[in-house]
Amino acid sequence: MNNIEDFRDYCLSFKGATEKFPFDKTTLVFYVMNKMFCLVDIEEFEYCNLKCDPDEAEELRAQYNGVKPGYHMSKVHWNSVYFNSDVSTKLLKELIVNSYDLVVKGLTKKDQAALNEM
Template identity: 40%
Template structure:
């Protein structure tokens, strides 16, 4: 997935808003005024943070090297995903879907 694919996927979700509240390097997606995804625009490979169920967050980190505790976030509730080719598009979309669903 590219940054544009991630952006388009997020914006296709109902009531999603985007913004740059932390400066031009981090694109933020919200639903109901709550953040569900932060996309770094200044990093390659691409990384993004998603909200997760705490138990699921740990399981995902143990299972996939491309998933780490949320960078600059509450590590109990957030994961950072690195788009390095080791995860499928469907898996990446699933992480986004889960994050959105926690807040929608």
């Protein structure tokens, strides 16, 4: 994903995914059922923040130069994944899916049921 349009389209392709600018005019946040699963700066477009299992987050940071502790996020549960790095597009897409799935698993049963009905 070389540009913000492709990135945005991919993030919005997930069931129930929505987008907002809750913090400022450049930080685009993707949600599922009002829970964040991805953040990206639309002007700089250098990296995105993704939710991650804490153990996997540490492994990814050790394995890839392009994976860092989440910038302005919980360093335990979020990673910053840099686009022009040793992280392939395939891996980036997998990490976005993982982030989405983690958030969905954390939803209430009511929200999960509502999501399944979409």
